Amino acid sequence: MDSISQEKLLVLIAPLIALQLLLTLISLIMCVRSKDLNGPKIMWVLIILLGSLIGPVLFFAFGRRSS
Amino acid sequence: MTQWMVLYRKEWLELIRSSKLIWMPVVFILLGAMQPIMTYMMPDIIANAGNMPEGTIIEIPTPHASEVLAQTLQQFGTLGLLIIALISMGTVSGERMSGTSAMILVKPVAYTSFVTAKWAAIVTITAISFVLGYGAGWYYTAALFDTVAWQDAAGSLLLFGLWLSFIGTLTILFSSLLRSAAAAAFTALGTAALLSIATSLLPKALAWSPGKLAGLASAQLTSGTASGMWPVIGITFVCIIAALAISVWSLRKYPSIEAV
Numbered sequence: 001m002d003s004i005s006q007e008k009l010l011v012l013i014a015p016l017i018a019l020q021l022l023l024t025l026i027s028l029i030m031c032v033r034s035k036d037l038n039g040p041k042i043m044w045v046l047i048i049l050l051g052s053l054i055g056p057v058l059f060f061a062f063g064r065r066s067s
Numbered sequence: 068m069t070q071w072m073v074l075y076r077k078e079w080l081e082l083i084r085s086s087k088l089i090w091m092p093v094v095f096i097l098l099g100a101m102q103p104i105m106t107y108m109m110p111d112i113i114a115n116a117g118n119m120p121e122g123t124i125i126e127i128p129t130p131h132a133s134e135v136l137a138q139t140l141q142q143f144g145t146l147g148l149l150i151i152a153l154i155s156m157g158t159v160s161g162e163r164m165s166g167t168s169a170m171i172l173v174k175p176v177a178y179t180s181f182v183t184a185k186w187a188a189i190v191t192i193t194a195i196s197f198v199l200g201y202g203a204g205w206y207y208t209a210a211l212f213d214t215v216a217w218q219d220a221a222g223s224l225l226l227f228g229l230w231l232s233f234i235g236t237l238t239i240l241f242s243s244l245l246r247s248a249a250a251a252a253f254t255a256l257g258t259a260a261l262l263s264i265a266t267s268l269l270p271k272a273l274a275w276s277p278g279k280l281a282g283l284a285s286a287q288l289t290s291g292t293a294s295g296m297w298p299v300i301g302i303t304f305v306c307i308i309a310a311l312a313i314s315v316w317s318l319r320k321y322p323s324i325e326a327v
Contacts (some may be wrong), residue, residue: 004211009107012207012210012211013104016096016097016100016101016104019093019096019097020097022093023090023093023094023097026086026089026090027090030086053094053097053098053101053146054146056090056094057090057094057150057153060085060086060087060090061153061154
């Protein structure tokens with residue numbers, strides 16, 4: 001905690017936060033636009049928003065019905 | 068060979084269309100980078116947890132960089148395995164259900180190239196995601212702790228990558244044997260868990276088991292050598308080839324859902 005200042009740590013972590021946001025955003029857009037979901041849409045939106053990393057993974061794996 | 072390339076490109080197209088090629092590397096990068104950061108911030112997290120009595124002093128020794136990277140590998144060993152099983156669970160059974168496999172296999176397409184093209188696509192996406200994720204973990208370990216020698220990191224990368232490919236192959240095998248995709252994923256994960264537990268319980272009897280690969284990768288990181296890795300690697304390759312042969316046989320016997 002002494003070797004790296006708080007700001008430097010934030011700069012380091014920033015790309016990860018961006019990636020996490022990107023992942024959430026992509027899955028949210030796909031969820032909202034999709035017409036063929038496994039279960040109610042509002043349930044998947046909540047899963048994506050609340051399950052930080054697992055949520056989008058679950059949505060991609062089980063959310064969409066493959067045509 | 069050209070026919071195989073066409074099938075492989077079809078699998079690749081499927082990975083892009085189902086957006087697996089986007090989310091899987093992103094999830095692996097987040098997974099790999101999270102562990103070093105969590106370890107780095109652990110004293111702060113505990114200090115802010117709030118349920119400590121006043122004046123508690125917890126001394127956490129700063130872990131060695133190679134230990135941090137080994138913990139990152141463990142993350143890939145749990146969540147990473149789950150993700151690999153999830154993306155490959157429907158490879159054969161899904162196509163059988165939708166009738167795609169029947170449609171392709173009435174054409175003069177070798178069953179072997181049909182299965183191996185799928186397998187190669189799974190291994191490629193696993194390799195891309197794991198290299199990116201492990202690279203992120205290595206980068207953050209170097210930034211927050213200390214650099215790990217790239218030779219050790221690369222050695223553990225190859226060993227653990229082989230373990231991940233082995234799980235992908237197992238999922239394809241069960242996907243061709245079982246009707247349900249979810250059942251295939253969970254049988255493969257169960258087999259992986261059983262293999263690792265059996266290998267740690269009976270280290271002498273199962274000295275060559277593929278379940279040792281994850282432990283060997285950690286050993287490569289922490290001590291710089293993974294003794295006895297060649298027989299394990301050999302056996303794993305034999306198991307992968309056998310699993311592919313069984314899936315080809317199963318697909319030949321039951322090419323469509325009506326025949327099951």
